[in-house]
Amino acid sequence: MEINAEFLHKYNVSGPRYTSYPPANFFNQGFTTSDYLSELKASNQQQPANISLYIHIPFCPQRCHFCGCSTVIAQRKKVVERYVAALKTEIELVATLLDDSRSVTQIHWGGGTPNSISMNYIREIMDWIRSHFTIADHAEIAMECSPAYLDYPHIDQLAEMGFNRISLGIQDFREDVLKVVNREAPRHPVKEVVDYLRSKGFRGINLDFIYGLPLQTAESFRETIQQAIAIRPDRIVTFSYAHVPWVKEAQKQLEVIGLPDANEKMNLFLQATSQLREAGYCSIGIDHFTLPEDDLTKAYQNKQLHRNFQGYCTLETTGQVYAFGSSSISQLGGAYAQNHKEILKYMEDIETTGTAIDRGYKLSKEEQVVRAVINRIMCNGLLHLDEVAEEFGLTIAYLKDLLSFDASKFEEFTRDGLMHLDGHQIRLTEKGFLCARNIAMLLDPALKSGEGLYSKTV
Numbered sequence: 001m002e003i004n005a006e007f008l009h010k011y012n013v014s015g016p017r018y019t020s021y022p023p024a025n026f027f028n029q030g031f032t033t034s035d036y037l038s039e040l041k042a043s044n045q046q047q048p049a050n051i052s053l054y055i056h057i058p059f060c061p062q063r064c065h066f067c068g069c070s071t072v073i074a075q076r077k078k079v080v081e082r083y084v085a086a087l088k089t090e091i092e093l094v095a096t097l098l099d100d101s102r103s104v105t106q107i108h109w110g111g112g113t114p115n116s117i118s119m120n121y122i123r124e125i126m127d128w129i130r131s132h133f134t135i136a137d138h139a140e141i142a143m144e145c146s147p148a149y150l151d152y153p154h155i156d157q158l159a160e161m162g163f164n165r166i167s168l169g170i171q172d173f174r175e176d177v178l179k180v181v182n183r184e185a186p187r188h189p190v191k192e193v194v195d196y197l198r199s200k201g202f203r204g205i206n207l208d209f210i211y212g213l214p215l216q217t218a219e220s221f222r223e224t225i226q227q228a229i230a231i232r233p234d235r236i237v238t239f240s241y242a243h244v245p246w247v248k249e250a251q252k253q254l255e256v257i258g259l260p261d262a263n264e265k266m267n268l269f270l271q272a273t274s275q276l277r278e279a280g281y282c283s284i285g286i287d288h289f290t291l292p293e294d295d296l297t298k299a300y301q302n303k304q305l306h307r308n309f310q311g312y313c314t315l316e317t318t319g320q321v322y323a324f325g326s327s328s329i330s331q332l333g334g335a336y337a338q339n340h341k342e343i344l345k346y347m348e349d350i351e352t353t354g355t356a357i358d359r360g361y362k363l364s365k366e367e368q369v370v371r372a373v374i375n376r377i378m379c380n381g382l383l384h385l386d387e388v389a390e391e392f393g394l395t396i397a398y399l400k401d402l403l404s405f406d407a408s409k410f411e412e413f414t415r416d417g418l419m420h421l422d423g424h425q426i427r428l429t430e431k432g433f434l435c436a437r438n439i440a441m442l443l444d445p446a447l448k449s450g451e452g453l454y455s456k457t458v
């Protein structure tokens, strides 16, 4: 089937993004702090034993109107100081509950804009982490940065602190697009920033873009992607703009300016995909393009790509994720636990009890199996039911029953050239990756349906 208006009409439905399974709208307040503490202790026995740390810095100098992240705009120094102190308290408590023998293989700083706070705070927290955990030699230490607030001395300081990965949020190179979405342009030419990062030893350098924003046209987005290719970062992500104005009020302002329709939006993505492929980038998982020699490309080729809320990662660096800061989500073998989103509530709770859990979800054994199934589809586009059955010690009949796996459900997807079904094996085609969420939905026994609950799948 051609990718055209008919294709979109058929496959562009509301559905979970599956950044977690079950999706975050299943998290609830029946999951308490005592559940969290016992899950933390239980996680010492779970695999992989590696530790991933996530540090959430919610602050941004100004709000981009498309933003779907958890942010707080323009905070006073006193509040930032109090927040940093709360992070340290939270880190200390978790560290006391984890086995000393486990080492940290990934530290990810996200937000918000972590590079918008003083580097002194970042250093203070990194020193604190080092004094409470053992960091593996090959650990990946990454930060999501906005280039509007990134100066060369910041890069020097991050390198000194041990950071070795950076993701720069570009979104679009066109100033008119940035202006209508209320976003500051990069402070320095991005090519020079990327070259400088390389000279300082950073690897896996990533640029983020969003397609589907106001004023983006085929011509303007072609230029933006061409500019990205000329910079030659290791990774390029083209996120589909997730429009959820019922959760993010500021996004309504983009409706007033006018958003590209589904067909135009898909064409932006398809055009970007062919530009990036022609330039030698490999398409891996969903929305991600990587140079052939990048770690993520190799992991994808070996079907070893993994993913957490922080994005794609490799088997080597992934681990149980312990998250710190407002709104952050710990992702453990048996549960998800999310902190309060509101920073004042987060700080007050940490100051009084050391934890700030708002909600969470404890996974049953069956849900852990479904999570493994859905991750295989979303990361590697490949599912061998026999492998999953073996990994969890299940019979194939039981697994098929759990997933309501019925070959007839996949017939249309196969006919439309989106996947191949061979006995107990599903393999997505290149085109099928566009509909990975739709295929995952067929394997999700607890799917909640409804407009207004999720963004569009394509």
Ligand SMILES: C[S@@+](CC[C@H](N)C(=O)[O-])C[C@H]1O[C@@H](n2cnc3c(N)ncnc32)[C@H](O)[C@@H]1O
Binding pocket: 066, 067, 068, 069, 110, 111, 112, 113, 144, 145, 146, 147, 168, 169, 170, 171, 208, 209, 210, 239, 240, 241, 242, 243
């Ligand atoms: C926390 S932000 C990155 C760091 C920094 N705050 C910045 O904007 O450069 C993470 C990424 O999420 C993506 N993003 C934010 N809102 C989005 C939305 N509504 N739909 C799709 N992607 C979005 C952007 O590409 C952004 O770079």
Ligand code: SF4
Binding pocket: 059, 060, 062, 063, 064, 067, 068, 069, 071, 111, 112, 113, 146, 169
């Ligand atoms: S996109 Fe980045 S800089 Fe803009 S408001 Fe969201 S988190 Fe802040």
